[in-house]
Amino acid sequence: MNNKEISQIFREIADMLEIQGGDFYRVNAYRRAADSIEHHPVALEELWKEGRLREVPRVGEAIAKKIDELLSTGQLGYYEELKEQVPDGVLSLLTIPGVGPKTAKLLHEKLGLASIPEVEHAAREERLRHLPGLRARSEEKILHGIEMLHRLSGRSLLGTALPIAQEIVERLRATSPAENIVPVGSLRRRKPTIGDIDILATTAKPTQVMSAFVKLSQVAEVLLQGDTKSTVILDNGLQVDLRVLSEERFGTLMQYFTGSKEHNVQLRILALDQGLSLSEYGYKKEDGTEITCPTEEEVYETIGLPWIPPEMREARGEIEAARAGKLPQLVTDGDIRGDFHVHTNYSDGVHTIEEMAQAAKAKGYDYILLTDHTRGLGVAGGMTPERVAEQRAEIKWVNEKLAPFRVLAGAEVEIRSNGTLDLPDEVLAEMDLVVAAIHSGLRQEREKITQRMLAAIRNPHVDIIAHPTGRLLGQREEIALDFEAVVREAAKTGTILEINAQPNRLDLDGAHVMRAIQEGVLLSIGTDAHHMDGLGLMPLGVAMARRGWAEAKDIANTMNWEDLKKKVKR
Secondary structure, three states, X not given: OOHHHHHHHHHHHHHHHHHOOOOHHHHHHHHHHHHHHXXXXXXXXXXXXXXXXXXXXXXXXXXXXXXXXXXXXXXXXXHHHHHHHOOHHHHXXXXXXXXXXXXXXXXXXXXXXXXXXXXXXXXXXXXXXXXXXXXXXXXXHHHHHHHHHHHHOOOEEHHHHHHHHHHHHHHHHHHOXXXXXXXXXXXXXXXXXXOOEEEEEEOOOHHHHHHHHHXXXXXXXXXXXXXXXXXXXXXXXXXXXXXXXXXXXXXXXXXXXXXXXXXXXXXXXHHHHOOEEEEOOEEEEOXXXXXXXOOHHHXXXXXXXXXXXXXXXXXXXXXXHHHOOOOOOEOOHHXXXXXXXXXXXXXXXXXXXXXXHHHHHHOOOOEEEEOOEEHHHOOOOOXXXXXXXXXHHHHHHHHHHHOXXXXXXXXEEEEOOOOOEOOOHHHHOOOOOOEEXXXXXXXXXXXXXXXXXXXXXXXXXXXXXXXXXXXXOXXXXXXXXXXXXXXXXHHHHXXXXXXXXXXXXXXXXXXHHHHHHHOOOOEEEEOOEOOHHHHHHHHHHHHHHHXXXXXXXXXXXXXXXXXXXXXXXX
């Protein structure tokens, strides 16, 4: 069993214990151990053989014994006992946005519901509102959550699909004569969620490329295998289409399959104005003469435009900007000099300050900002004034060891329901940067939650607002925030708004980024990393910045620390 498979078992144990009303700290211990196991750099099976399981952070004696049983026998008795007590269908109810363990238990015990369709049927018959603790509004929210699941059915998070597509591309480059191989579609435009994965390639030997494609280890089922197109289903359920084509038409086909549909329509209209018709195969003049385009640059050059980056192709003014010579120089991964949202084992992170700092330094960064949760979130070991002082002493030691790399002292401070913060001003004043966020009371009405956010933005000690809209893709809609009011106040106070790179957040999205830039608001990109691997999510945040037309000057963590200190509001 690999680390991910083992961690999934412990996550399910935590879920089942929570459904049964288990102790918070016990449930949390399993969840934290699962995170640590999944992201540990060494295979757990190897550590087990060497008797080194206790070296894994958050793996104590009890969990180590369970891992030993799992790897020795291939099963875990405790896990099987829990599964008998909590049916699989009840666990599936936790995927409904707004349904937590207590509600899932209630639905099963009182109504015998053990599947999402059963819950939907009962909700439409208005049977949920009569359960203890539930009301008509609760029933509506559960229905809304199920409808959200339906809308996202068949779609995957960008953070899930992108590494899969990149791995397929690399495997085909290594095992076949494929050339110019590239993922296209919404994946190439870096939309937060995508449907199928589409890949284009050129080759003189299509049969060999297709043969290599359908034999990839991830392929569970071959739906189609042809000379120019093949379609497979991967073992995780994703569909992947591969098209091979002649090199002279690669540019127009890549542009066409990248989209968006609205962007392509505007290009075709522009071509018609110039006496040309544009299709995925090339241009045609009025006399029938064909113009083929081996590169995307030629597609745009033919109608008098510079190449437009894929992330901008959403019909939001990019063609007009290109015609006027005003396309932005989009921020790149290479512009990023540090990470402004990093957790350690001082709160709910897996690794130590030094381990996170060493990992960031290895990525070529100049700094990271530590943003461990404060106690208001209810995280075990959340930051108190005493723990802040303890952490600062350790930060000083790490900075002396790793200089000139710098660990910046901060915290992710909880914005309470009344807009105050859960650390005293005198503690916040001593930090390098303060990140504030809303994690609770997310269902407050628009006026109340907006005023709550504005109060934090006006606080002279708050430098960054984390994941401002509060969305979780496929799980929770944006909070009822007046984003216009937030942007205007952030511009007035000099408060930075975060682009959170977690795959299930990607918050802010491209449209919000664009609006913030229009108002002159400075943005930051943070991975919200809870382990060393999490630092690798930065490209997803950069992608959202690019979708919002952000340049390096718009992103705080493209600056060196001395320059940034002059810009932060304190």
